[in-house]
Amino acid sequence: MLSCKEVTRLLSESQDRELTLFEGLQLRMHLAMCKGCANFDRQMKFLRKASRQYAASVSRADRNDRSD
Amino acid sequence: MAPIAKEDLAELRRYLMRFALLHLRDRSRAEDAVQETLTAALEREDGFSGGSAVRTWLTGILKHKIIDVFRRQRRELATSELADDDAEGRDPDALFDAAGAWQTPPASWGDPAKMLEQKRFMETLEKCNGDLPERLAQVFTLREVTGLTTEEICSELGITPNNCNVMLYRARMGLRECLEKNWMTEGRPS
Structure with missing residues (x-):
């Protein structure tokens, strides 16, 4: 059984590489039972979405600057 | 080669500066990188042909200039007396007890879609990113904002995959904590 600490590390890595089947299974089991880690999981996905949106806003600001 | 109009160049320069x-995270370093990018671009006349591809092409050159700056910094850091722990932020281990359970389990953030619509949230994200130790912020931004893969980051910066994973983990833990402190408790509209 994975600890919360191990789960946070795996959830971080899941954003950078494909987890193995076993890792994914262990993760899902833990998340089903642990509310704190389930919240953390949603927050990590949100952080990625927010960063992408931030990147997009950098390019958008470019178009807003245009005077033509 | 079609010359680029003056106003287009000014706009390109503004975009490159933001990037x-x-x-x-430092205006004079950013200005140097942009200047070097434009100089390099002018020397390679064949690629400088106008149109929307110019920005993508220049951004590609700029990325390499930025990575060069990071590499130089790393070499300087490696020879300085800075311990890795200082340069790489707080150890997330402190958030867990001896058995690896949360000291304070993360609470729900409510409806994140609404947060993203608010300008102040992006400012908070920017501030939290600015508060991260520089080396962590570099890796996080290359990964999440520029969208490089961890393999690319490792090879460009000459760090091991494990080190890269640890830095991304620490950056994410740090950002999460900072957002929770600065947005969830104060910034969130009730």
Whole structure:
């Protein structure tokens, strides 16, 4: 059984590489039972979405600057 | 080769500055990188042909300039007396007890879609990113904002995959904590 600490590390890595089947299974089991880690999981996905949106806003600001 | 109109060049320069600042966090370093990018571009006349591809092409050159700056910094850091722990932020281990359970389990953030619509949230994200130790912010921004893969980051910066994973983990833990402190408790509209 994975600890919360191990789960946070795996959830971080899941954003950078494909987890193995076993890792994914262990993760899902833990998340089903642990509310704190389930919240953390949603927050990590949100952080990625927010960063992408931030990147997009950098390019958008470019178009807003245009005077033509 | 079609020459680029003056106003287009000014606009390109503004965009490149924003892109450089995002990564380098320092105006004079960002200006240097943009200047070097434009100089390099002018020397390679064949690629400078106008149109929307110019920005993508220049951004590609700028990325390499930014990574060069990071590499130089790393070499300087490696020879300085800075311990890795200082340069790489607080150890997330402190958030857990001896058995690896949360000291304070993360609470729900409510409806994140609403947060993203608010300008102040992006400012908080920017501030939290600025508060991260520089080396962590560099890796995080290359990964999440510029969208490089961890393999690319490792080979470009000459760090091991494990080190890269640890830095991304620490950056994410740090950002999460900072957002929770600065947005969830104060910034969130009730």
